[in-house]
Amino acid sequence: MPSLEIRDLFVALAATPDKPIVKGLNLTIRTGEVHAIMGPNGTGKSTLSKAIAGHPDYVITSGDVILDGKSILEMEPDERARAGLFLAFQYPSEIPGVSIANFVRAAVQARLAEGEELDATAYYKRLYAKMDLLKIDRKFTSRSVNEGFSGGEKKRCEILQMAMLEPTFSLMDETDSGLDIDALRIVAEGVNLMRGDKLGVLLITHYQRLLDYIVPDFVHVMYDGRIVKSGDKSLALELEAKGYDWVKQELAASSAAVANA
Amino acid sequence: MSAPALSSSPVEGFTSTRFAQHLSHRAYLPAWWLEAKKAAWNQFNALPLPSRTDENWRFSDLKGLDLSGFTVPEDHSRQIPNVSSFPEAAEIVFSNRQVVARSHVSADLAAKGVIFAPLDEALRQHGDLVRTYFQKHPANLGSEKFVALNTALTVAGGFLYVPADVEVALPFVIQHTLTGHNVSVFPHTIVVLGPRAKATLVEFFVSGGSSSDAGRSLANAAPTERQFVSGVNDLHAAEGAQLTYVGAQRWSRETLAIQVNSIAAERDARVLSLNLHLGGRQARHESHSRLLGPGADGDSEFDQRPLQTHVSPRTTSNLPYKNALLDTAKTIFSGLIIVEPDAQKTDAYQKNRNLMLSDTAEAHSLPGLEIQANDVKCSHGSTSARIDGEQEFYLKARGINPTEARRLLVSAFFEEVLNKLENEDLHAALTGLIAAQFKK
C-alpha cells in the first residue's frame, strides 16, 4: 500500500537555515487514510506542507520524506507533483493572463507520456463534470487563475485541480479558512467523494469545524514545529473544548517532569 | 529634372556600383520613385552613424551598428516554410528580396477596390496612390540614416489599400524571410485605410537559417546568421477607420534590426499597433504616432521608441509597451509624448513594462513628456519585474515542468495586449510564436 512517510523532519527558511521552524516531525500516511493536523497559528503547518511540495523558500536541514519507499528530497517540485503529491495552498496564487482551462490542461498534459496528445473533448467533459460537482460556474474556465476570486472560490478551485489531477497524497492547507458554511459543505463533499483506498489526505486546519464534515481517521496536534499529541477524531473535540493552552500546559508539565526526573 | 550625382558609400557592401545596378534593374518604375531613391542614397551617405552624444541613442550599443560585411543579396527564390497557418484575406511571402509565394484578394474585394500587392507592382499599377502616402509623415527619432538606406534599396515590401467603408475581417499577411550570412534586407510596407474602412495587416519577420537547412521547421529554428534589416512602415487610417497592425519578429540571434514605423490617425480613427519582438541581437523599434483629428485613438504596443504627438484637441492615447527579455537581451524604451499648444483635453498615457527572464537581460527606460497645452492629462511609468516566484511555484506544484511554466507566465504577460485582437486564429498564431521561443 502506497505511503507518505515524514521522518524526523527539520525545516528552516532557506535564508536562515540555523533557525528551524519544523523541528523533528514524524508522520506516516497511507492511502485510504485521512490525517488531520491541528495547531495554533505560526506553529509551522504551512512550512511543513510547502517544504514537502518543494517550495524554494524552505530548506530541509535533516530528516527525510519518503513517497512509496523513495526519498523525494532530490526531486524538483514538478516531479514531486507528477509522482502523486498535491498541495492545496492556504493562499493560492493569482495568475492574471492564464485561464483556468489552460492551466489545468497544462497540468493534465504534463502527466501524459511523451508524444501523447490530450483528448480535448474528453478533457472538457471531465472538467465540466467536476466543476458542476463543486458548484463552480462553467464560465470560470476562461477566467484567469484565482484572479479576483473570493476566498471560497479560490478554495473550490484548489479542490477542482485536485479532482482533475487525482493525486495519491494530498496536503490540504487550511482549505476551510475563509469559507462560509455552504462553501465548506461543498468543499467537504468534494473531498469525501475522492476519499477511498487510492488517496491519502493530510488535512491541516486551525479549527475543529472542518472535521465535522471531513471526518478524519487520525488527529495530530502540532505545537512549536512538532507533533505533540496523536489520537482519533475525539482528540479534535477535546482540543476544541480545552483550547491550545491545554496542550501548552500539558507540554510544560511533562517537560518539567522530565527535568525533575 | 537633373539627376543628382550619386555619392560614394563608405560601407563596402553598399557601394555606389551596387546601388547603380539596383536602380538600372528598376528602370521600369516611376521616375519620382527612382529620384526619391537617389536622393535617399545620397542622404544615407551624408548622414553620420549615431554617436555617443546623440540623445536618441542613449544606452544603445553603437558598435552593434557596424554595417561592414553586410551585402545586398542577389535575387534568388527558394522554398521557405510559411509562418502563417490561419485563414487570411491574402498573403505575400518574401524570401530575401524576392516574392516566392502569393495569394490574391478575392474577386469580391478586388471589385470593391481593395489593393494588396508587392511594392514594386503597386508602384507600377498605382504609382500616384503610393506616392501620396509614401513617407507622408516621416518619423524623426534618430534612425534617419537607416530610413534613407531603406528608401534607397527597398524591394521587399507591400502596399495595402482599403477604400472607404470597406471592412475586411480576415488579416492580410506579409512574410519576410531572410536567409544567409551577412545578408541585408529593406522591407517597406504602406497601409492606407480610407474613411471608416477596417482591416488587419500582419507582418512576420523571420530568419530562415543557412541554405543548408532549407525546409526546416521555423518553429524550432534558432538560426545564428549575422543579418541586417532596416524596415520602414507608413500606416494611415482616415476618418473613422479601424486599423490593426501586427509586426512579429523572430530574427536570428545575430540580427541587427531597425524598424521605423509612422502611424497617422485622422479624426475618430482607431489604430492598434502591436509589435512582438522575440529575436534579434539588437532590435530597435521607433514609432511615431500622430493623432491628427479630434477623437483619434492610438494603441501601440511593445514599441521601444515611441513618440506620440498630440496635434488636435480631445485625442486619447494609451501605450502599454511590453517586453519579455531572455538571455542577454537588451531593451531601450525611450518614449516621448508631445502635446502641442492646440491639443487641449489630450489624455495620454505611456507605460513600459519589462519582464526580465534572465540575470543578464537589461532594460532601460526614459519616458518623457513635453506639454505645450494647459488642459491635458498625461502620465507615464516604467517597471521591470522578474517572473513571480510564487506564481512559478504554483504552476510547478501542479506538475507543470519549468519550461512550460515560464512559457505560460510569459504568454500571460503578453496576453494583456494580445487579447485586444479580435481575430482568434491570429491570437492563437501569435501565442504559438511566443511559445516556440520556449521549445528546447
Ligand SMILES: Nc1ncnc2c1ncn2[C@@H]1O[C@H](COP(=O)(O)OP(=O)(O)O)[C@@H](O)[C@H]1O
Ligand atoms: N516565507 C516565510 N518568510 C518568513 N517567515 C516565515 C515564512 N514562512 C514561515 N515563516 C515563519 O515561520 C513560522 C511558521 O509559519 P507557518 O508555517 O506559516 O505556520 P502555520 O501555517 O502553522 O500558521 C512563523 O513564525 C512564520 O512567520
Ligand SMILES: [Mg+2]
Ligand atoms: Mg498556515
